[in-house]
Amino acid sequence: MSTVPKRFEILLVPAHVEDRGGAAVTDSAVRTAVVEATGRHGESGYPIYEGHGLRADIDPETRTVEALLVDGRELDYGLTALVRPVARG
Numbered sequence: 001m002s003t004v005p006k007r008f009e010i011l012l013v014p015a016h017v018e019d020r021g022g023a024a025v026t027d028s029a030v031r032t033a034v035v036e037a038t039g040r041h042g043e044s045g046y047p048i049y050e051g052h053g054l055r056a057d058i059d060p061e062t063r064t065v066e067a068l069l070v071d072g073r074e075l076d077y078g079l080t081a082l083v084r085p086v087a088r089g
Contacts, residue, residue, distance in 0.1 A: 004047050004060045007036050007086040012070070015080045030079065031070075034086055042067055058083060 011029040026032065033052035040048045042057035044066040049056050057067040065081040068074070075081060 004037060005085060007034055008049055008056075008058060008063070008083050009034050009086050010049075010054055010056060010065070010068075011082045011084070012075070012079045013082055015078050029082075056081070056083075 010033050011026065012031040013028050014030065033054045035049035035051040035054055035056055035058075038048045038050055042048045044057040046057040046059050046066050049058050053071045055069045056065050058065055063083040063085075065083060068081050070076070
């Protein structure tokens with residue numbers, strides 16, 4: 001059984017941005033936040049990560065956001081949440 005990552009970075013990216021023209025995903029993100037594992041699990045059954053106004057249930061194996069609140073509200077239509085590991089160091 002693999003260990004659950006302690007931190008992830010969540011990037012909120014407009015869903016309509018299909019061709020970033022070579023730009024990095026971070027350049028297209030309207031908001032980013034580093035979230036940390038809380039040690040609790042959400043209603044989805046996946047670990048809860050929180051930080052900087054975001055609360056997410058994330059499947060750590062697939063890096064899929066199963067549930068997300070942004071400043072206590074559901075994610076706005078037209079935005080997609082992407083997850084990537086936080087670099088160590």
